[in-house]
Amino acid sequence: MRxxxxxxxxxxxxxxxxxxxxxxxxxxxxxxxxxxxxxxVERREAAVAVIGKTGDPKWLAFLAALRxxxxxxxxxxxxxxxLVGGSKSxxxxxxxxxxxxxxxxxxxxxxxVADLIEVSADRRLRIAIKPFLDADETRGQFADPDANVRRxxxxxxxxxxxxxxxxxxxxxxAKEKDPWVRQALAEALxxxxxxxxxxxxxxxxxxxxxxxxxxxxxxxLKRLEGDAGASPAEREAASTAIKKIERWTLLTTTVETxxxxxxxxxxxxxxxxxxxxxxxxxxxxxMAHGELMALGAYTTYVVQNWFRASWxxxxxxxxxxxxxxxxxxxxxxxxxxxxxVIRHLYGRPLETLLLTWGASLIIQQGLRLQFGAANVDVSxxxxxxxxxxxxxxxxxxxxxxxxxxxxxxxxxxxxxLLFRSSAGLRxxxxxxxxxxxxxxxxxxxxxxxxxxxxxxxxxGLAGCALTQIGNVGPSLGQNYxxxxxxxxxxxxxxxxxxxxLAAAGIGALNKGIEPALGAVFAKVAILIAVMxxxxxxxxxxxxxxxxxxxx
Amino acid sequence: xxxYSRRDFLKGSLAAGAGVAAxxxxxxxxxxxxxPIKFGVLHSLxxxxxxxxxxxxxxxxxxxEEINAKGGVLGRxxxxxxxxxxxxWDLFAEKAKQLLLQDKVAVVFGCWTxxxxxxxxxxxENNNGLLFYPVQYEGEECSKxxxxxxxxxxxxxxxxxxxxxxxEGGSYKKFYLLGTDYVFxxxxxxxxxxxxxxxxxxxxxxxxxxxxxxxQDYQTIVGKIKRFASGGSATxxxxxxxxxxVPFYKEFGNQGLxxxxxxxxxxxxxxxxxxxxxxxxxxxxxxxxxxxxxxxxPQNKKFVxxxxxxxxxxxxxxxxxxxTDDPMEAAYFGVYIWKQxxxxxxxxxxxxxxxxxxxxxxxAPGGKIKMDEANHHTYKPVLIGEILxxxxxxxxxxxxxxxxxxxxxxxxxxxxGCDWVKEKGTYQKKA
Numbered sequence: 001m002r003x004x005x006x007x008x009x010x011x012x013x014x015x016x017x018x019x020x021x022x023x024x025x026x027x028x029x030x031x032x033x034x035x036x037x038x039x040x041v042e043r044r045e046a047a048v049a050v051i052g053k054t055g056d057p058k059w060l061a062f063l064a065a066l067r068x069x070x071x072x073x074x075x076x077x078x079x080x081x082x083l084v085g086g087s088k089s090x091x092x093x094x095x096x097x098x099x100x101x102x103x104x105x106x107x108x109x110x111x112x113v114a115d116l117i118e119v120s121a122d123r124r125l126r127i128a129i130k131p132f133l134d135a136d137e138t139r140g141q142f143a144d145p146d147a148n149v150r151r152x153x154x155x156x157x158x159x160x161x162x163x164x165x166x167x168x169x170x171x172x173x174a175k176e177k178d179p180w181v182r183q184a185l186a187e188a189l190x191x192x193x194x195x196x197x198x199x200x201x202x203x204x205x206x207x208x209x210x211x212x213x214x215x216x217x218x219x220x221l222k223r224l225e226g227d228a229g230a231s232p233a234e235r236e237a238a239s240t241a242i243k244k245i246e247r248w249t250l251l252t253t254t255v256e257t258x259x260x261x262x263x264x265x266x267x268x269x270x271x272x273x274x275x276x277x278x279x280x281x282x283x284x285x286x287m288a289h290g291e292l293m294a295l296g297a298y299t300t301y302v303v304q305n306w307f308r309a310s311w312x313x314x315x316x317x318x319x320x321x322x323x324x325x326x327x328x329x330x331x332x333x334x335x336x337x338x339x340x341v342i343r344h345l346y347g348r349p350l351e352t353l354l355l356t357w358g359a360s361l362i363i364q365q366g367l368r369l370q371f372g373a374a375n376v377d378v379s380x381x382x383x384x385x386x387x388x389x390x391x392x393x394x395x396x397x398x399x400x401x402x403x404x405x406x407x408x409x410x411x412x413x414x415x416x417l418l419f420r421s422s423a424g425l426r427x428x429x430x431x432x433x434x435x436x437x438x439x440x441x442x443x444x445x446x447x448x449x450x451x452x453x454x455x456x457x458x459x460g461l462a463g464c465a466l467t468q469i470g471n472v473g474p475s476l477g478q479n480y481x482x483x484x485x486x487x488x489x490x491x492x493x494x495x496x497x498x499x500x501l502a503a504a505g506i507g508a509l510n511k512g513i514e515p516a517l518g519a520v521f522a523k524v525a526i527l528i529a530v531m532x533x534x535x536x537x538x539x540x541x542x543x544x545x546x547x548x549x550x551x
Numbered sequence: 552x553x554x555y556s557r558r559d560f561l562k563g564s565l566a567a568g569a570g571v572a573a574x575x576x577x578x579x580x581x582x583x584x585x586x587p588i589k590f591g592v593l594h595s596l597x598x599x600x601x602x603x604x605x606x607x608x609x610x611x612x613x614x615x616e617e618i619n620a621k622g623g624v625l626g627r628x629x630x631x632x633x634x635x636x637x638x639x640w641d642l643f644a645e646k647a648k649q650l651l652l653q654d655k656v657a658v659v660f661g662c663w664t665x666x667x668x669x670x671x672x673x674x675x676e677n678n679n680g681l682l683f684y685p686v687q688y689e690g691e692e693c694s695k696x697x698x699x700x701x702x703x704x705x706x707x708x709x710x711x712x713x714x715x716x717x718x719e720g721g722s723y724k725k726f727y728l729l730g731t732d733y734v735f736x737x738x739x740x741x742x743x744x745x746x747x748x749x750x751x752x753x754x755x756x757x758x759x760x761x762x763x764x765x766x767q768d769y770q771t772i773v774g775k776i777k778r779f780a781s782g783g784s785a786t787x788x789x790x791x792x793x794x795x796x797v798p799f800y801k802e803f804g805n806q807g808l809x810x811x812x813x814x815x816x817x818x819x820x821x822x823x824x825x826x827x828x829x830x831x832x833x834x835x836x837x838x839x840x841x842x843x844x845x846x847x848x849p850q851n852k853k854f855v856x857x858x859x860x861x862x863x864x865x866x867x868x869x870x871x872x873x874x875t876d877d878p879m880e881a882a883y884f885g886v887y888i889w890k891q892x893x894x895x896x897x898x899x900x901x902x903x904x905x906x907x908x909x910x911x912x913x914x915a916p917g918g919k920i921k922m923d924e925a926n927h928h929t930y931k932p933v934l935i936g937e938i939l940x941x942x943x944x945x946x947x948x949x950x951x952x953x954x955x956x957x958x959x960x961x962x963x964x965x966x967x968g969c970d971w972v973k974e975k976g977t978y979q980k981k982a
Contacts, residue, residue: 041719069945122947124719159783219782249778260770267768372868373601375794375827380801385831387805397805400770470767470798473827475599479765479794514771519762520732 029054033102036066037073037080037119045128052132058104060136067129072099072116082119083108131160138165142172147181148386154184158216161188163196180389187214194220199230203237210241213248213392217241252393257511263400265507266407270465271480272487272499273410274458280494281431281451284342285349287356289484290477291363292456295333296326296463297472298367301376316381319468326464327457333363334456338449346448360477368474375473384468399468406465410458414496417454427451431494490530492540501541506530587630588623588899590615591650593661593671593682598638602794603878604663606823607685608633610879611660613861614886624890625897632656640670647671651680657899658683658889660882665689665734672697681901683889685882687818687840689738690958693969693977696901698908699928700881700888700920702841703956704742708788710933711816711839712743714948715786716750720935721814725756725785727776732761736790739818743788745962766795769802777806780813787815796820800832810835821876825942826869833938840877841931842917843944854883854916874942875916881929884915888922909972921953926969928956 032047048066051059065071065084073080084105086098095113100106121129141153154172157165166189173185190212193205206224209217224230225238275289286292300322307318337359345351384402387395418424429437430447438444463476470476487506491498506526514522534540592611594604615629623629632654636643643662650656651674658681662668665688675682675696687702714720726747730736740759747757758779760772779785791799796817803815815836822844825833844855855875862873892907893899911922921930930953936944959967959977968980 120945122719127721215778215781216783253774256774257771260768260774263770264768369868373605374823374869375602375797377827377829379829379831385805387807389807395805395807397802399801399805469801471794471827473602473794479767510768511771515775518760519766519768519772523763 026054029059033082034080036071037082037117041122041124044125048125048128048132052129057136060132061105062102063129064133066119066121067126067133069118069120071102071119071121072097073119074099074111074116080117083116085116138168142168147178150176150178150181151184154181154188158184158188158191161191161195161220163192166192166196183212183392187212187217190214191217191220194224199234202230203234206234206237206241210237210244213245215245215249215393218245221245249393252391253515255391255394257515259394259396259400261508261511262404262504263507264511265504266400266404267466267469268483268487268507269500269503270403270407270410270458270462271484272491272503273407273414273496274455274462275484276488276491276493276496276499277414277458278452278455279488280496281427282448283347283349284452285353285356286455287353287481288337288360288363288477289356289455289459290479290481291360291367292330292333292459292477293463293466293480294367294472294474294476295330295363296460297378297467297476298371298376298463299326299329299460300464300467301371301378301472304378316383319381319384319464323461323464326460328460330460330463331453331457334453334459335449337456338452342452343445343448364474364477371474373474375471378467378472380468402468403465406461410461411496411500414458418496423450486527486530490533490540492542495540495542498540498542585627587628588625588893589630589632589654589656591647591654591656591659591661592631592633593636593643593646593650593659594663595638595667596633596635599794600638600663600667602827603823606873606876606879607660607663607882609862609865609867609873610858610875610883611886612865613858614883616861617857618886618890624893625899636667640664640666643667643670644674647674647680647682648678651675651678657681657893657901658904660685660885662686663878668692668697679901681889681904683882683885685885686878689735689742690960691738691964693926693958693971695905695927695971695976697927698885698888698922699956699958700885701878701929702931702933703928703958704739704960705957706841706931706933706954707818707839708739708743709746709962710950710954711818711837711935712746712788714839714935715788715814715816719948721784721786723784723786723814724752725779725782726752726758727779727785727787727813728757728759728790729772729776729787730761730790731766731792731795732763733792735819736761736792739790740788742960742963745960749962762791762795764792764795767798769795769799770806773799773802773806773808776803776813777808780808783812785813787813789815789817790819791817792819796824797828800828800836804832810837820938821878822874822942822944823876823879825938826872826874828942830938830940830942834940836938837947838936838938838944840934840936840944842875842877842880842915843934843936843946844875845936845943845945846917846934848916848918850914851916854880877917880916884913884920887913887915905971919953923956925972926956926958927971928958928969930955 028050032050035043035047038044048063052063062071062084070085072083072085074083082102084100084102086100096110097113097116098110099108101108138153138157141149144150150172154169157169169185169189169192173182173189176182176185187209190205190208193201194209194217197205202224206221209221221238221242225235225242227235271293274292275286278284278286300319303322303325304318307315341355342352345355380399384399387397388401389395418427426437426442426447427450429442430444434444466480487502488499490506491500491502509529510522510526513525517525592608594608595601596605596608612631615631618624619628632650634646634650636646647659650659660683662671662682662684663686668684668688671682672694674680676694680696682697683700684697685700687707688699690703712726715723728740728743730740744757744759748754760775762772776787800815817836817838820838821840858875859871859873863870867873888908888911889904891911891913892904896903896907898904908922910924913920918932923930932952933950933954934946935948937947939945958969966980968978969976970978
């Protein structure tokens with residue numbers, strides 16, 4: 001123990017010139033440090049309290065390091081010395097780590113990682129550390145330029161509802177301009193008053209919380225409502241507030257469900273669009289559609305890795321590069337497929353079905369050989385993670401908003417291409433009457449290749465977008481192909497409008513049913529609904545007019 | 552299938568190539584002239600389960616290679632017969648039959664999903680075969696012909712729920728049981744619910760929900776969890792199957808939920824699954840297993856390094872980036888338990904080996920384990936781990952000593968037990 005104290009004093013002394021004054025830790029802190037390196041959970045927790053209560057910013061920095069798992073101990077003459085670890089590096093065959101003193105982070109050189117004992121902070125210890133860091137952090141966070149950080153700090157204080165935090169919150173509220181942060185601050189303040197104020201303040205706080213539509217206040221309000229010791233005014237205020245919040249929750253749930261329906265619809269649409277074009281215009285049942293999506297997804301993965309390795313500073317932008325590239329890669333694969341084999345089998349739907357199915361197995365196995373059977377990880381860029389709050393209680397995830405936008409753009413582009421451009425005119429002409437178009441000088445085989453490439457490219461685009469939502473693995477395509485076909489068949493083969501309407505209908509219906517019946521039965525219900533619908537209208541929402549209908 | 556004789560015939564040329572069955576076993580017939588012992592490997596190498604099961608094949612072959620390098624078992628080398636049941640439950644039974652009747656293997660290491668195990672069970676029981684099953688499962692089974700080296704519910708589910716309720720774990724009071732819709736999550740949640748109710752958790756604080764296989768759209772469910780957790784002190788106990796985890800965790804993070812608001816305790820997410828995930832959304836969430844790659848023990852470091860070297864040498868995809876996880880550890884020590892039992896029995900006869908397995912101990916990578924004296928399951932330590940950014944786990948809680956396996960949960964079937972010594976398998980406990 002004495003040697004250990006000595007080590008600490010030496011550490012403090014080493015650090016002294018930089019700081020300006022030497023502060024040897026008090027005896028209780030020394031004991032606490034020794035306890036930290038031990039195994040006794042209770043004593044470690046008590047040690048954190050002792051260190052935290054010093055209120056010294058340098059000790060708080062030490063606690064932060066402990067929470068982040070960068071505190072170590074080293075044996076020094078039979079005693080353990082507590083250290084803070086810095087960056088790791090490799091020297092020769094050993095991993096070495098920079099070490100710093102516990103108190104003020106004065107550099108003490110480097111040493112091999114293997115010689116250090118990690119002083120880990122388990123969950124319980126981190127929970128003990130939290131309040132000390134929170135109190136210190138909050139002030140800094142309220143001054144942060146990022147509104148999300150300020151809002152997070154307010155939510156944290158609201159959850160703790162600690163009476164001592166009220167002045168801090170009031171001060172922050174006076175300065176705050178952002179409406180969402182103001183909302184969170186007002187909520188925190190009301191929750192604190194609800195927990196600690198007198199009867200009048202509690203009643204007022206309850207009314208305020210009702211006005212703020214604060215969902216996280218409901219448990220506290222319910223307690224107040226049922227509290228026999230509370231005054232009638234308080235209980236009245238609480239029950240009014242609860243009613244108000246519940247009505248609001250109904251509204252937010254509706255808005256959320258509508259958005260979820262729109263999001264699912266846009267995903268279905270994106271998946272089915274390419275299939276609808278190939279199936280509808282060319283009469284080819286492309287079983288490899290899912291694998292073309294997988295190609296797009298793997299392109300995104302490769303682009304991501306390329307950015308990570310050779311252009312890390314622009315990593316956030318990788319997705320913008322991956323989008324057009326995945327379109328191109330899948331379109332190229334589509335052209336190869338069409339020119340290589342499918343063109344020999346036009347007008348023989350069963351053979352093309354078998355053939356594209358074979359192609360799907362080849363692509364799948366090729367991906368498995370190249371990238372392994374396991375899923376690969378595609379990270380979302382910062383601007384596609386998280387969400388934007390639109391009203392109290394509703395946060396719309398960026399990735400889903402993005403996909404809704406992308407689907408809209410794709411549909412608009414398809415409409416323009418098919419109905420407003422000369423290439424589209426040729427595609428429609430070949431679809432309606434191949435022989436006549438050929439007679440009039442349209443190169444039908446060229447048109448076929450372009451159409452197929454377009455459909456394949458759209459699949460690649462969908463695959464790229466889906467990396468932001470789901471898994472990327474060799475069997476990715478199989479997960480989506482059934483849904484894609486369901487949309488196309490329900491919509492009616494050959495009509496874009498049908499595909500759009502079917503995607504919207506299935507998406508909305510699914511999300512409308514799911515809250516009540518659960519995900520499994522929602523899926524079952526959708527399949528039954530589609531089956532019943534196709535019984536009544538076998539041709540789908542819109543009747544077919546295409547090459548296959550003439551046959 | 553006449554594959555075996557053909558395989559035998561082609562052995563020389565296959566061994567030179569990259570034939571899976573012969574991988575790493577150039578000297579199948581040893582110099583002593585003793586016939587090798589054949590063992591079966593029954594893991595899906597294609598189809599949906601390949602993602603998980605391929606690693607088990609790899610680790611079983613590695614264990615056999617290690618044993619062969621040290622002289623084999625009873626002076627005889629081990630010769631693997633690898634078959635691919637292709638994630639098809641019926642094919643599992645067919646391939647199991649082939650292994651037992653045509654290839655006449657001494658033992659089979661295999662299966663992952665419960666449905667595949669249920670499908671091969673009659674084959675092993677009717678032909679008196681021997682299966683080592685390495686995956687944590689829902690219990691309620693007690694077969695004479697199977698040794699279960701994975702965890703039973705009381706070695707994974709119950710300790711995890713206990714941890715979440717403890718002060719150390721954060722004293723959570725509301726539980727959202729979320730799973731993929733098949734037998735393991737259903738049974739697991741039945742047991743968890745019975746346990747939570749027994750511990751005095753009110754019914755309205757337990758929510759239960761299932762999703763189809765390969766479910767991708769977790770918007771509605773995460774919205775529900777958000778409302779469920781809005782008052783604080785809520786946790787999610789997740790038995791979501793591997794593939795659906797990425798969409799779930801991503802949605803969870805994107806809707807503004809953090810592990811501090813509502814931590815997710817997962818029972819089906821291990822290092823091998825985390826390889827294919829963007830882990831940033833998972834950091835701080837928890838898992839319950841009996842082994843992690845990060846377990847700090849010399850034999851584990853050796854195991855992890857040996858596997859990485861094996862992966863490089865055998866040119867497995869992933870190479871040195873391969874990781875080890877709980878089912879892999881269980882598959883690995885299963886081979887050694889069988890080897891020790893054969894050596895004790897001095898024979899590969901199934902009945903003799905079965906009796907010799909009882910009470911067998913082994914220093915597994917995760918720590919010492921012990922086979923039960925009667926119930927065909929394994930004594931294991933229970934570890935709660937927290938997910939780190941690099942896809943590894945930090946152990947935050949560890950059981951005191953080994954936990955005995957209870958194939959019949961004390962919470963759902965308190966009247967049943969499993970014993971193959973004094974009783975004939977599953978029996979009714981006397982009141």
